[in-house]
Amino acid sequence: MSDEDLQLLPLDAWHRARGGRMVPFAGYAMPVQFEGIVAEHEWTRSRAALFDVSHMGQLFVSGEGAEAALEALLPIDLATLEHGALRYSLLLDDNGGIIDDLIVSRWRQGFYLVVNGATKRGDVDWMRERLPGGVTLELLEDRALLALQGPAAFAVLERHATGQWPLSALTFMRGGRFEIAGTAAWVSRTGYTGEDGFELSFAATDAERVADLLCAEPEVKPAGLGARDSLRLEAGLPLYGHDLSRETDPVTAGLAWSIASRRREQGGFPGHARIAALLAEGPARRRVGLSIDGRLPAREGAPVLNGEAEVGRVTSGGFSPTLGHPIAMAYVDSAHARPGTLLAIEVRGRMLEARVVPLPFVPHRYHR
Amino acid sequence: MTRFFTEEHEWIEVDGDSATIGITDHAQSQLGDIVFVEVPKPGTVLRKGQEAAVVESVKAASDVYAPVSGTVTEGNTAIEDNPALVNSAAEGEGWFFRLTLSDPTELDGLMDEPAYRDFAASQG
Numbered sequence: 019m020s021d022e023d024l025q026l027l028p029l030d031a032w033h034r035a036r037g038g039r040m041v042p043f044a045g046y047a048m049p050v051q052f053e054g055i056v057a058e059h060e061w062t063r064s065r066a067a068l069f070d071v072s073h074m075g076q077l078f079v080s081g082e083g084a085e086a087a088l089e090a091l092l093p094i095d096l097a098t099l100e101h102g103a104l105r106y107s108l109l110l111d112d113n114g115g116i117i118d119d120l121i122v123s124r125w126r127q128g129f130y131l132v133v134n135g136a137t138k139r140g141d142v143d144w145m146r147e148r149l150p151g152g153v154t155l156e157l158l159e160d161r162a163l164l165a166l167q168g169p170a171a172f173a174v175l176e177r178h179a180t181g182q183w184p185l186s187a188l189t190f191m192r193g194g195r196f197e198i199a200g201t202a203a204w205v206s207r208t209g210y211t212g213e214d215g216f217e218l219s220f221a222a223t224d225a226e227r228v229a230d231l232l233c234a235e236p237e238v239k240p241a242g243l244g245a246r247d248s249l250r251l252e253a254g255l256p257l258y259g260h261d262l263s264r265e266t267d268p269v270t271a272g273l274a275w276s277i278a279s280r281r282r283e284q285g286g287f288p289g290h291a292r293i294a295a296l297l298a299e300g301p302a303r304r305r306v307g308l309s310i311d312g313r314l315p316a317r318e319g320a321p322v323l324n325g326e327a328e329v330g331r332v333t334s335g336g337f338s339p340t341l342g343h344p345i346a347m348a349y350v351d352s353a354h355a356r357p358g359t360l361l362a363i364e365v366r367g368r369m370l371e372a373r374v375v376p377l378p379f380v381p382h383r384y385h386r
Numbered sequence: 387m388t389r390f391f392t393e394e395h396e397w398i399e400v401d402g403d404s405a406t407i408g409i410t411d412h413a414q415s416q417l418g419d420i421v422f423v424e425v426p427k428p429g430t431v432l433r434k435g436q437e438a439a440v441v442e443s444v445k446a447a448s449d450v451y452a453p454v455s456g457t458v459t460e461g462n463t464a465i466e467d468n469p470a471l472v473n474s475a476a477e478g479e480g481w482f483f484r485l486t487l488s489d490p491t492e493l494d495g496l497m498d499e500p501a502y503r504d505f506a507a508s509q510g
Contacts (some may be wrong), residue, residue, distance in 0.1 A: 055444045056419040244418065244445055313422040313469070315442055337421040337444055344421075366440070366447075 027072045028162045028222035032229055036240055044135035046073040048243055055244035059339045062211055062249055063380075066168035067241035068232050075138025076161050076219060079145075080128025081153040088129055091148060092122065093268070093287045095278030099124050104191045104206055106276050108268055109133075109141060114289030114296070115264035116271065117144060119256070121208065123193055130204065132163070132217075134258045162225040167215035167249075169383065170237035175216055178231060179205060188216075190384040199231055207385060210246065212253025212378060214385045251345060252338050254307055254377030260318055261305060261333040261347050269296035270349065272305045272377075303330065304355040307379055308363065308372040310344040313337070316363040316370060322348050323362045323369070329354045332363060340380050346372070390493055391502030392453045397477055400493065405454060408481040409441070409472065412506040417443040420469040425461030425483050432456060432485065434492055439482050441472065454492040456485035 024047040027033070033040065038049030049070070051058060061067055079088055085096050094107040104123040108116055118141050120133040133141045142157050149155060166175060176185045181196035185205070188194060193206030201224040209215035220228065232238050247257070256262050256271060267289070268274050274297060281287060282297065310316060315337045322330035335346030346363065354361060359374040390398045395413035399406045414420065422442040432438050432452035439450035439461075461483045465471050472480040487493075497505060 050445070051418060054419055248444060313442075314424075315421065315447075317447065337442075339444075 025073075027070055028225035029070050029072065029229055032226050033070065033240070038240070038242060041243070043243055044073045046135065048073060049240070051242040051244045052240050055242070055248060056339045058239065058241035058245035059248050061239050062168045062213060062241055062245060063340060064169065065237040065239075066166055066170040066174055066215070066235075067245065068229060068238055069165040069167060069241055069246055070162075070229075071135075071165050071217070072162045072222070072225070073135035074163055075131075075133040075135065075141060076158040076163060077131040077133060077138075077142065077145075078125075078128055078156045078158055079131065079149075079153065080156075083150060084128050084153045087149050087153045088122070089281070090286060091145060091288065093277040093281045093290070093293070094122060095280045096122075096124070096129075097280075098278070101126065102192055102194050104193055104208060108273060108276060109144065110268070110287065110289040110293075111264060112288045114267040114269075114292035116258075116262045116266055116268065117141065117264065119258055119262055119273075123206065125204075130219075136259055160222050161219050162222045162228075164218045164225070164229065164232075165209050165211075165215060166218065166232060166238070167209045167211040167213050168237075169214060171213070171215040172385070174232065174235045174237050175205070177235070179203075181205075190214075190386045198228055201228055203228075210253070210255055211249035212255070212380060212382045212384075213249070214383055247334075248336055248339060251334060251336055251347070252340055252378065252380040253382060254347070254379060256305065256347065257334055266305075266349070267293060267296060267301070269293060270301040270303050270305065300352060302352060303349045304352050305333070306330075306348055306350055306355050307375045307377040308332070308335075308346045308348055308361065309341075309375045309379070310335075310346060310363065311371040313343065314365055314368065314370060315344040316346045316365050316372070320346075321364045322350050322372070323364060324354050329361065338379060344370075345379050347377075350374070389499060390496035391499065391505075392496060393505065394451060394453065395506065396450065396453045397502075398453055398493070398496070400487070400490075403487045403490065404459070404484060405456065405487050406481050406484045407438075407453060409450060409476055410502070410506065411476045412509070414473050414476040414480070417441065417445070417448065419444045420472045423465045423469045423472060423482075425463070425466060426458045428458055428460055430458040432458065434489075441469075450482060452485075453496075454485075455488045457488065458483050458485045460484045
């Protein structure tokens, strides 16, 4: 894709004016960094950073029978999803392969979904083909999505957000309608960094104003995709297209917790038969965390070895600024997936010592 | 001493038949935070264009190629111990390796500093 074909974020000019280094990602020109990935990473862990995630797909599903229609597509129990609550789920194909991972929340008039940017068009097509008449799915293309992440996020947002409830009423994975300096926004206490934080969905035309307002606070700096990736890796959160794909299923990926028990028993979602079998028999491989000695990062595609034998592949990896050494996620044969197992990763002909560790690498600090 | 620059964003400081080689400030800024460096060992014989050193930033891995041919006399182990030195002093203390030139004519046609700065600026 040439640069001319890239879509622009609502904050495109704002990012450029602030020195954002723009790169193609998910069909958009996006800032990979402002002052530097490690500085932005550390700033997010110690204060608060503003990430533009407007490339992600914001979907709204409504109409008579929307709840049952969504349950026919997702292994989620919507009967237990209250108004204003959010839940992680997976869009699965008939073989249990992961088409996308997403967040679902219940609004008064329907369900609001946030899906990955690179997959949003395919998701919309896939879902529309399978939704019954009377249920509509809109791709909300006129909305910005900003993530304010870090231990200072609450204090910062509280200065500007007013709503039916105080902002403190939102705990992790809860959302509600608020006004941010006059802009109507859907605010949820969510994110993909492992830190406390919020995601703000509002009219794209207000994006610069809200971004300016938040970045005028002394605790807040803008951060790019680079820090977002190193933060989510430390938090043990899988990235679609790398750690998750149609070739992986929820059980192998360690995401079976997201499949509601009622749905496991009753089925009625794509891939149920395969997933039931995987749950009963155990998966042949598992997604694991690997802690690596030294300083040389292992990247996606690096073979994971037990002695001479290849037992897996790295799906994402990098240097952990918080821990000071490289970390990676990999799929390895289940026999070698137990925490504490010593393995090796081959990087440019070198063998790096790696140890299977529980995820996350860096503890989550969600406000529950 | 004369300093030359390549289109691969390396610098070469020549003193007689000895050359000190590093990456430019522009290169380190494009790479971002550097977390790992490996430099060649003394005695390594390098041909021009051959992979000579490895540099990994938070973002990506890249190779440093020998911009000229020669035999390595010293690798800068200070940057192996402290890779961030390449970010903070790419064109000084953050040098990569020294070699004895085997073919000084390879220096012909390399850029001088003003020509290189123009070239780097045009690269964005």
